[in-house]
Amino acid sequence: MQVSGRNEQRFHPDEVSMPANIIADYEVIIAGAGPAGLATGLHLMRRAPGLAGRTLILEKARHPRPKLCAGGLLPDVFNALEVLDLDVNEVPHVRTNWANFVYQERGFRMHAIDRDFAFYVIRRNEFDAWLATKARERGLEIHEETAVTGMHVAADGVTVETARGVYRAKAVVGADGALSIVRRHVMPREPTRVARTLEVVVPPRTGEAPPHPADEATFEFCEIPGGIQGYVWDFPTQVNGEPMRCWGIYDSRIDTGASRGNLPEALARVMARHGYGPDDYTLESHPVRWFNPRAAFSAPRLLLVGDAAGVDVIFGEGLSPAFGYGALAAGALIDAFAAGDFTFADYGDRVRQSSLGRALQWRVDAARRIYTLRRPQLQRLLWRRMGFLMRPFVNTFLINWTKRFPWG
Ligand SMILES: Cc1cc2nc3c(=O)[nH]c(=O)nc-3n(C[C@H](O)[C@H](O)[C@H](O)COP(=O)(O)OP(=O)(O)OC[C@H]3O[C@@H](n4cnc5c(N)ncnc54)[C@H](O)[C@@H]3O)c2cc1C
Incomplete structure (x- = not known):
């Protein structure tokens, strides 16, 4: 079994020097063309096309680019895409009819309250490339x-250095993911608050235990007593039209003082029960930065969105938050240009007080309670007997935040 990392970057603020040659001037620069950066641009285009026309999105890769992600699109993403007049059915996807929440294979299942499925699973190279195409078609650069x-942030603007030259803008949006460079300017000395993940994509297989149904997803919490503050997932997916399974492990590490379980071993234990040996896959890893209500979400002339700002700690669900952050950032930019005030002093409150911020806060509270219960009896009780309480809790507090969101 091999473990490889992606997106490793090193950045030292002291190394930044003032630029000599500015190659282009924009009103807004968005760093990162993932879902959060593209959503920011699309909301700007919807609400302030003039400003969007003077906005540039800088992306280090080229779409379709790989992005480690299980690709689960919750109903909140569907609601968010409807606001942008986008239909995800245009993207290759697998419909997951039920989400099972289990402890040692037994538990409860649920799907969305107002839809007849639990979620869609997309491949991120395809989904993000589709979103980028839509953004371009609507006029975004x-x-x-x-x-x-x-x-370099100065009183009158920001200079942005890239391998291709130096750009200038009045404001910069950090949509550059969990290892955000922009975030390091907003909070240079922040303690790390990231979840760890491992993921593999494998062909479906029958093992000692019956395979999970082809159209169902499973969240298995049996590794919590061993020090994993999260779950092992198994989602149906597809690669080039072929049915596959996406397995992975998520460790929130919300209790920073607790002893840590071994991620590769924990995932291997659960996958072995389904017929996969460690030589059958190569693990990949990427962090998820989770929402910390006390963190800064902006600094003068800088805004953070998506993983750069912080997403869901309980499941690592970041795709619907990316769209909410995008709408909030677009609103903050429109107001800043109208007032000529680029301090973004109230952006953090806008995030925290929105239904997105409140849902993310609920998830922090829930994760602190659930992932610190390390006695197996308690985990068994929670997932096998408390489904009648967990279902309404999930539907009311953790998801469906998009229905109460001020899309603008
Ligand atoms: C293993 C794993 C499984 C996951 N599963 C799910 C799931 O099933 N459902 C879900 O909702 N969420 C899931 N997530 C979380 C989800 O992937 C993220 O929350 C989501 O990608 C955040 O979008 P973003 O646009 O903020 O960041 P990203 O998707 O990371 O996009 C950032 C973009 O910025 C670019 N970039 C980075 N640095 C620079 C730079 N210096 N200059 C210019 N561009 C730059 C990158 O190339 C990238 O295109 C998962 C995450 C992981 C790690």
């Missing part, structure tokens, strides 16, 4: 293979 390597 994206420069690919242009990684942001440094920034």
Whole structure:
């Protein structure tokens, strides 16, 4: 079994020097053309096309680019895409009819309250490329293979350094993911609050235990007593039209003082029960930065969205938050340009007080309670006997936040 990491970056604020040659001037630069950056651009285009026309999205890769992610699209993503007049059925997907929440294979299942499925599963290379195409079709400018390597914030604007030259803008949106460079300018000395994940995509297989049904997803919490503050997932997916399974493990690490379980071993234990040996797959890892209500979400001329700002700690669900952050950032930018005030002083409150911020806070509270219960009897009780309480709790507090969201 091999473990490889992606997106490793090093950045030292002291190394940033003032630029000599500005190659282009924009009102807004968005660093990162993932869902959060593209959603910010699409909301700007919807609400302030003039400003969106003077906005540039810088992306270090080229779409379709790989992105480690299980690709589960919750109903909140569907609601968010409807606001943008986008239909995800245009993207290859697998419909997951039930989500099972289990402890040692027994528990309860649920699907969305107002839809006849639990969620869709997409491949991120396909979904993100589709979103980028839509953004371009609507007039947004994206420069690919242009990684942001440094920034300098001054009283009158921000200079953004890239491998291709230096850009200037009045405001910069950090949509550059969990290892955000922009975030390091907003909070240079922040303690790390990231979840760890491992993921593999494998062909369906029958093992000692019956395989999970082809159209169902499973969240297995049996590794919590062993020190994994999260779950092992098994989602149906597809690669180039072929049915596959996406397995992975999520460890929130919300209790920073607790002893830690071994991620590869924990995932291997659960996968072995389904017929997969460690030589059958190569693990990949990428962090998920989770929402911390006390963190900064902005600094003068800088805004954070998506993983750069912080997403769901309990499941690592970041795709619906990406769209909520995008709408909030677009609103903050429109107001800043109208007032000529780029302090973004109230952006953190806008995030925290929105239904997105409140749902993310509920998830922090829930994760603190659930993932610190390390006695097996308690975990068994929670997932096998408390489904009647967990279902309404999930539907009311953790998801469906998009229905109460001020899309603007
Ligand atoms: C293993 C795993 C499984 C997951 N499963 C799910 C799931 O099933 N459902 C769900 O909702 N969420 C899931 N997530 C979370 C989800 O993937 C993220 O929350 C989501 O990708 C956040 O979107 P984003 O646009 O903020 O960041 P990203 O998707 O990371 O996009 C950031 C973009 O910025 C670019 N970039 C990075 N640095 C620079 C730079 N210096 N200059 C320019 N561009 C840059 C990157 O190339 C990338 O295109 C998972 C995460 C992981 C790690």
